[in-house]
Amino acid sequence: MALAGRKVLLLAADDFEDTELLYPLHRLAEEEVTVTVAGLDEHPVRGKKGHGPVAVDTTVGQAAESDFDALVIPGGYAPDKLRRSETVLALVRAFDAAGKPIAFICHAGWVPISAKILKGRRATSVAAIRDDMVNAGADWVDQATVVDGNLISARTPADLGPWMKALLAALEKTRD
Numbered sequence: 001m002a003l004a005g006r007k008v009l010l011l012a013a014d015d016f017e018d019t020e021l022l023y024p025l026h027r028l029a030e031e032e033v034t035v036t037v038a039g040l041d042e043h044p045v046r047g048k049k050g051h052g053p054v055a056v057d058t059t060v061g062q063a064a065e066s067d068f069d070a071l072v073i074p075g076g077y078a079p080d081k082l083r084r085s086e087t088v089l090a091l092v093r094a095f096d097a098a099g100k101p102i103a104f105i106c107h108a109g110w111v112p113i114s115a116k117i118l119k120g121r122r123a124t125s126v127a128a129i130r131d132d133m134v135n136a137g138a139d140w141v142d143q144a145t146v147v148d149g150n151l152i153s154a155r156t157p158a159d160l161g162p163w164m165k166a167l168l169a170a171l172e173k174t175r176d
Contacts, residue, residue: 004032006171009068011088012037012056012113017076018047019157020105021054021055024072027164033171035072038063040085060087065094069174070167075106075126081113093117096150101170103152105163109133112151122148124155 008028012021026033028035036057039045044053049124065071071092073079082088092115104112109125110132111116119137124146133140143167144159145152152170 003171006069007120008035008070009020010037010072012039012045013078013081014045015048015077016074018049018051020074023160024080054173073104073108073111076107079108083111089115099150101150103167105154174175
């Protein structure tokens with residue numbers, strides 16, 4: 001397959017939005033993309049709707065941007081935990097500095113906000129954090145999926161299809 005050999009880091013913490021973690025995990029695997037789930041610690045994580053436990057493959061402290069082609073950040077309540085970790089924020093800034101795809105959905109916009117990478121960038125999110133996105137300097141738009149350079153954002157689980165298509169297209173452009 002065209003994407004075999006690509007590697008994606010998927011950030012996870014308890015209370016993730018179940019479909020926003022599981023859909024990319026399985027959809028990327030269908031394309032023979034290696035997905036590494038990174039947690040704040042080694043403990044399995046559980047979705048806010050009860051799915052899990054989902055095992056983590058590594059911790060954010062052991063993950064390095066240079067080992068991956070893209071980053072995925074699911075929404076739910078997990079982003080509020082992830083954005084409090086300086087290690088997570090440093091990883092996000094490293095992916096952005098390298099121009100690698102960063103896909104985030106729903107409340108996951110909180111993580112790039114805290115990493116301070118949204119100023120002057122076009123993005124979307126769940127409407128509940130629109131003010132947060134705008135206050136961080138983002139040009140917020142109400143669209144299913146927004147691609148601005150390496151940033152790939154989406155609003156809600158209803159937008160998982162176009163969001164993943166945009167990420168897969170971005171991965172096709174990356175080289176090992």
